[in-house]
Amino acid sequence: GAGVSQSPSNKVTEKGKDVELRCDPISGHTALYWYRQRLGQGLEFLIYFQGNSAPDKSGLPSDRFSAERTGESVSTLTIQRTQQEDSAVYLCASSPSGGATYEQYFGPGTRLTVT
Amino acid sequence: GNSVTQMEGPVTLSEEAFLTINCTYTATGYPSLFWYVQYPGEGLQLLLKATKADDKGSNKGFEATYRKETTSFHLEKGSVQVSDSAVYFCALLGGTSYGKLTFGQGTILTVHP
Numbered sequence: 001g002a003g004v005s006q007s008p009s010n011k012v013t014e015k016g017k018d019v020e021l022r023c024d025p026i027s028g029h030t031a032l033y034w035y036r037q038r039l040g041q042g043l044e045f046l047i048y049f050q051g052n053s054a055p056d057k058s059g060l061p062s063d064r065f066s067a068e069r070t071g072e073s074v075s076t077l078t079i080q081r082t083q084q085e086d087s088a089v090y091l092c093a094s095s096p097s098g099g100a101t102y103e104q105y106f107g108p109g110t111r112l113t114v115t
Numbered sequence: 116g117n118s119v120t121q122m123e124g125p126v127t128l129s130e131e132a133f134l135t136i137n138c139t140y141t142a143t144g145y146p147s148l149f150w151y152v153q154y155p156g157e158g159l160q161l162l163l164k165a166t167k168a169d170d171k172g173s174n175k176g177f178e179a180t181y182r183k184e185t186t187s188f189h190l191e192k193g194s195v196q197v198s199d200s201a202v203y204f205c206a207l208l209g210g211t212s213y214g215k216l217t218f219g220q221g222t223i224l225t226v227h228p
Contacts, residue, residue: 031214033214033215033216035216035218041220041221042119042121042204042218042219042220042221043159043204043206043216043218044218045215045216045217048214048215050214056214056215059215091158091159093216098214103161103164104161104208104216105161106151106158106159106160107158108157108158109158109159
């Protein structure tokens with residue numbers, strides 16, 4: 001079946017502009033995650049959605065970052081007033097449910113470059 | 116909170132050499148442990164996992180054993196190939212960070228013919 005998809009694959013934006021990144025999880029997966037991978041570093045957790053529960057936003061680095069999810073489908077990560085330090089690959093993952101035993105399936109990522 | 120410490124890289128080996136990439140973790144409770152791999156130009160994919168102490172995960176000739184007593188999950192392969200060149204990430208799920216993967220910083224592996 002189809003995997004996790006993300007769009008756009010690449011985004012170049014000017015400092016101060018807003019950007020929206022999209023994630024389509026695997027159908028039927030109730031859990032959805034956003035991570036960030038900055039150059040030469042590991043992945044940092046940003047936000048986690050599980051079903052209709054309130055999202056875990058504990059990883060969002062500032063109030064310029066926000067994310068929404070429509071039911072158990074598409075999610076959008078929005079970065080307002082982008083800064084150069086926001087340049088990274090943003091990865092989305094989904095899993096059948098939350099918890100420690102479910103594998104997370106990753107999308108190909110969106111490479112964001114802030115100039 | 117949870118943390119993962121991974122062997123510093125990059126690692127450069129000749130084909131057919133033995134590979135070990137060290138990974139240690141800090142977590143409360145009983146986390147699940149993972150190795151993810153990112154091949155050049157590709158997305159992150161699960162290589163292997165172990166969900167409880169003494170479990171051994173294995174895939175594509177790679178193995179890792181969940182050692183609770185040493186809080187380790189070292190990745191090994193007996194004979195690497197050029198096609199194994201990639202970035203390898205150790206990660207844990209659970210403990211105090213329910214649902215969120217905590218990753219190590221990644222180890223770049225380059226295998227020469």
